[in-house]
Amino acid sequence: MPINAQLLDNPRSDRVRRIADLSRTKARRKNGRFLIEGPQAVREAVRYSSDVITDIYVAGDEDGIDSDVLADIAQRALDKSADLYIHTATREVIDHISPDAQGVVAVGDIDKLRAGMKAEVEKASSYSRGMRVAAFWQVRDPGNAGTVIRAADAAGCDVVVFVDDCVDMLNPKVIRSTTGSLFHIPVIAMGTNDFFDWMKEQGLDVWAADVYGTRKRKPESLPDVLDHMRGEDHRKDGYAVLFGNEARGLNGKTLEQCQRIVSIPMYGKAESLNLGTSAAIILMSLAFTR
Amino acid sequence: MPINAQLLDNPRSDRVRRIADLSRTKARRKNGRFLIEGPQAVREAVRYSSDVITDIYVAGDEDGIDSDVLADIAQRALDKSADLYIHTATREVIDHISPDAQGVVAVGDIDKLRAGMKAEVEKASSYSRGMRVAAFWQVRDPGNAGTVIRAADAAGCDVVVFVDDCVDMLNPKVIRSTTGSLFHIPVIAMGTNDFFDWMKEQGLDVWAADVYGTRKRKPESLPDVLDHMRGEDHRKDGYAVLFGNEARGLNGKTLEQCQRIVSIPMYGKAESLNLGTSAAIILMSLAFTR
Numbered sequence: 001m002p003i004n005a006q007l008l009d010n011p012r013s014d015r016v017r018r019i020a021d022l023s024r025t026k027a028r029r030k031n032g033r034f035l036i037e038g039p040q041a042v043r044e045a046v047r048y049s050s051d052v053i054t055d056i057y058v059a060g061d062e063d064g065i066d067s068d069v070l071a072d073i074a075q076r077a078l079d080k081s082a083d084l085y086i087h088t089a090t091r092e093v094i095d096h097i098s099p100d101a102q103g104v105v106a107v108g109d110i111d112k113l114r115a116g117m118k119a120e121v122e123k124a125s126s127y128s129r130g131m132r133v134a135a136f137w138q139v140r141d142p143g144n145a146g147t148v149i150r151a152a153d154a155a156g157c158d159v160v161v162f163v164d165d166c167v168d169m170l171n172p173k174v175i176r177s178t179t180g181s182l183f184h185i186p187v188i189a190m191g192t193n194d195f196f197d198w199m200k201e202q203g204l205d206v207w208a209a210d211v212y213g214t215r216k217r218k219p220e221s222l223p224d225v226l227d228h229m230r231g232e233d234h235r236k237d238g239y240a241v242l243f244g245n246e247a248r249g250l251n252g253k254t255l256e257q258c259q260r261i262v263s264i265p266m267y268g269k270a271e272s273l274n275l276g277t278s279a280a281i282i283l284m285s286l287a288f289t290r
Numbered sequence: 291m292p293i294n295a296q297l298l299d300n301p302r303s304d305r306v307r308r309i310a311d312l313s314r315t316k317a318r319r320k321n322g323r324f325l326i327e328g329p330q331a332v333r334e335a336v337r338y339s340s341d342v343i344t345d346i347y348v349a350g351d352e353d354g355i356d357s358d359v360l361a362d363i364a365q366r367a368l369d370k371s372a373d374l375y376i377h378t379a380t381r382e383v384i385d386h387i388s389p390d391a392q393g394v395v396a397v398g399d400i401d402k403l404r405a406g407m408k409a410e411v412e413k414a415s416s417y418s419r420g421m422r423v424a425a426f427w428q429v430r431d432p433g434n435a436g437t438v439i440r441a442a443d444a445a446g447c448d449v450v451v452f453v454d455d456c457v458d459m460l461n462p463k464v465i466r467s468t469t470g471s472l473f474h475i476p477v478i479a480m481g482t483n484d485f486f487d488w489m490k491e492q493g494l495d496v497w498a499a500d501v502y503g504t505r506k507r508k509p510e511s512l513p514d515v516l517d518h519m520r521g522e523d524h525r526k527d528g529y530a531v532l533f534g535n536e537a538r539g540l541n542g543k544t545l546e547q548c549q550r551i552v553s554i555p556m557y558g559k560a561e562s563l564n565l566g567t568s569a570a571i572i573l574m575s576l577a578f579t580r
Contacts, residue, residue, distance in 0.1 A: 153560040155558065179560070184560060264444075267445055268444055269338065270443040280563065287555075
């Protein structure tokens with residue numbers, strides 16, 4: 001039960017600088033470590049992926065940890081894993097590591113996280129029912145990326161795929177925006193061709209979520225698709241929905257590779273909904289048909 | 291066709307200060323005017339509520355308006371209404387009025403907006419089908435308030451009600467977050483008792499959107515409610531869904547006044563969804579059943 005007895009109190013120490021540095025992609029790649037900020041994300045990481053965590057830094061002083069909430073997180077982590085270290089640090093040190101820490105940050109092992117996610121995906125692809133895939137092409141905004149991972153989790157998807165050039169899912173702002181869902185559902189990244197090849201292998205049609213469609217193919221309306229999916233014959237069908245970039249949607253070439261195009265009808269005068277909301281509506285209403 | 295020929299170029303003038311001041315509730319109340327910021331919101335205001343607009347301030351110089359997009363908005367406004375004034379102002383002046391203007395701001399008349407909204411609500415309450423009401427209790431965050439108005443618009447609701455102590459719907463950040471929907475759907479504010487009285491008058495049950503319910507009443511699951519609403523006998527039924535505060539939900543007293551409690555089931559490991567996403571899922575999936 002390794003608790004580091006020594007209080008970390010120097011915000012300018014090399015150690016603190018190295019941890020804070022993990023907010024940058026380059027440092028994550030170099031060190032194979034990533035940051036988990038804030039009580040909610042750290043608590044969910046402890047609950048579902050404690051083996052991934054190497055260290056937890058929690059606010060306190062010589063007398064112990066600052067608050068019951070933080071002490072509880074530390075205790076649960078120790079109960080779960082013999083391999084992680086708890087360090088007490090001053091608020092100043094914690095805030096130096098991350099201004100969004102709210103008193104606690106954890107450091108995770110990227111290879112272990114990815115290995116766990118890979119195993120989850122393999123498990124899902126062996127289910128007797130079809131796999132439920134939420135895919136996002138070129139999602140760039142960290143807040144959006146986190147929101148869509150959370151929506152896919154809530155909708156009971158088996159896997160989230162970040163297709164082509166997306167934001168790094170280990171960006172701390174992405175993790176924060178998932179409110180813990182990054183530790184609930186596997187998220188994997190791959191190129192566009194690899195994605196379509198994999199879906200073909202899995203026997204899944206890819207549905208583009210797209211308002212306009214192409215000149216040749218008008219989108220099907222989501223409620224019609226749902227009516228179809230509610231039919232007894234389709235209850236066990238899997239699905240793979242591909243959402244486009246938050247500003248530009250999907251490009252023509254990617255749309256053409258999709259087997260179907262689905263759009264959310266607008267009933268009032270609004271022109272559209274944003275990516276996070278659209279993804280939540282489509283994925284949750286699909287979940288309602290299962 | 292009143293275009294003000296004189297370029298506004300003094301960001302420290304009284305006029306500019308007075309307009310910028312409309313970002314504050316007090317100044318709006320005192321002057322009976324409100325601010326509409328940015329091309330998207332101003333364009334939708336011009337399209338659907340041009341009679342509300344008194345002035346439009348658009349970025350330009352001695353040679354005219356800055357860009358085709360802005361010139362197009364100004365032209366449409368002039369085509370629509372003989373009563374509004376277009377002013378060209380330097381970018382510096384526009385940015386002084388609002389850092390979120392992106393080259394254009396409009397000033398609207400609060401009484402005219404409210405009168406138009408009141409007429410819309412009266413029209414809706416005379417429909418032969420039931421009224422579709424999206425109500426929000428104590429919504430405090432301007433971004434959330436805007437997002438839920440946009441969702442209610444997309445879902446074809448007839449009216450949005452801000453119940454009890456909500457953020458001012460004329461807060462510029464609310465209007466921006468609606469991406470124009472404030473000019474598509476009437477939004478009215480009232481106290482909790484007035485809301486329940488009005489719904490009773492309309493013959494509408496109020497459904498609380500709530501994850502937990504009370505000790506005596508467990509929430510019904512949204513998909514079950516939708517199955518019921520899809521039945522032929524209920525296609526013309528109206529609905530009134532009441533959503534709680536973004537952090538605290540609905541309080542017990544308000545929950546007790548609702549006839550039904552509805553919750554969105556969670557299929558994965560996520561604990562909940564945020565207010566904006568929950569509202570979009572419930573309102574849109576209800577729209578799919580109509």
